[in-house]
Amino acid sequence: MVIVSACCIERVNGNEAQEYIVCLLCGFDHCLDRCQSFVRNSSACLQKTDPVTNLLHEPAVALTFDDGPNFRYTPQVLDILYEQQVPATFFLVGQKLSRNGPLIKEMVSSGHEIGSHTFSHTDLTTLNIQQIQQEIHKTEKELKKILPNYTLQYLRPPYGRYNENLEQATDLDLVLWTVDSWDWGNPDADKIYNTVMCAIKGGDTIVFHDDNPETVKALKRIIAELKARDFQFVTVSQMYELEQDHPMQ
Numbered sequence: 001m002v003i004v005s006a007c008c009i010e011r012v013n014g015n016e017a018q019e020y021i022v023c024l025l026c027g028f029d030h031c032l033d034r035c036q037s038f039v040r041n042s043s044a045c046l047q048k049t050d051p052v053t054n055l056l057h058e059p060a061v062a063l064t065f066d067d068g069p070n071f072r073y074t075p076q077v078l079d080i081l082y083e084q085q086v087p088a089t090f091f092l093v094g095q096k097l098s099r100n101g102p103l104i105k106e107m108v109s110s111g112h113e114i115g116s117h118t119f120s121h122t123d124l125t126t127l128n129i130q131q132i133q134q135e136i137h138k139t140e141k142e143l144k145k146i147l148p149n150y151t152l153q154y155l156r157p158p159y160g161r162y163n164e165n166l167e168q169a170t171d172l173d174l175v176l177w178t179v180d181s182w183d184w185g186n187p188d189a190d191k192i193y194n195t196v197m198c199a200i201k202g203g204d205t206i207v208f209h210d211d212n213p214e215t216v217k218a219l220k221r222i223i224a225e226l227k228a229r230d231f232q233f234v235t236v237s238q239m240y241e242l243e244q245d246h247p248m249q
């Protein structure tokens with residue numbers, strides 16, 4: 001079933017004009033060249049129907065960063081977020097915390113949110129419940145040394161892999177993503193930009209990695225374009241609040 005409108009528009013990104021196509025069902029636009037087959041898939045498009053987008057005046061997006069902190073690139077990411085006055089959520093690797101205390105304090109004092117990305121970035125589905133809890137508790141302990149009053153609420157399992165053991169092992173909320181920037185696959189900044197902007201819609205949570213120089217290069221441009229499309233930027237907590245305020249019909 002084809003559920004894509006024939007409504008094509010042109011938008012100008014920098015100097016290059018790109019064709020977009022708008023889905024009549026979900027109302028989201030997609031870069032024509034890369035996403036046409038995707039939006040023609042009815043089930044995929046139904047999944048993209050998002051209550052947050054449809055009910056808000058401005059669509060919301062959550063920028064998230066995994067695998068840090070990184071002493072070289074995380075400060076650059078923080079600088080861009082500060083310049084742009086945009087909040088984000090950082091999923092931190094526990095074993096990297098002790099040597100990056102000032103950076104982590106800066107994240108929180110700047111209004112960003114932090115979550116756990118386990119202690120050693122292990123695939124949690126390979127561990128038993130006790131081992132999973134060690135990964136989580138060691139991270140919490142390291143964070144308490146830096147931010148004694150901060151309580152972790154979210155866990156992003158490495159590689160997005162989770163199972164029943166993990167759900168039993170922790171009360172932390174598991175947070176995945178809806179848009180993968182694919183910045184872990186060694187692409188250049190242009191490719192990261194195109195991947196994100198091709199897929200983005202309101203209500204999305206984008207995963208980036210703040211240990212990647214190409215991500216830093218792409219970030220400013222991505223934020224600028226999202227602002228031009230009237231997105232509002234939220235943390236993971238704020239996105240959950242929006243979803244609760246506007247539950248699925």
Ligand SMILES: [Zn+2]
Nearest residue numbers: 066067158159
């Ligand atoms: Zn990771």
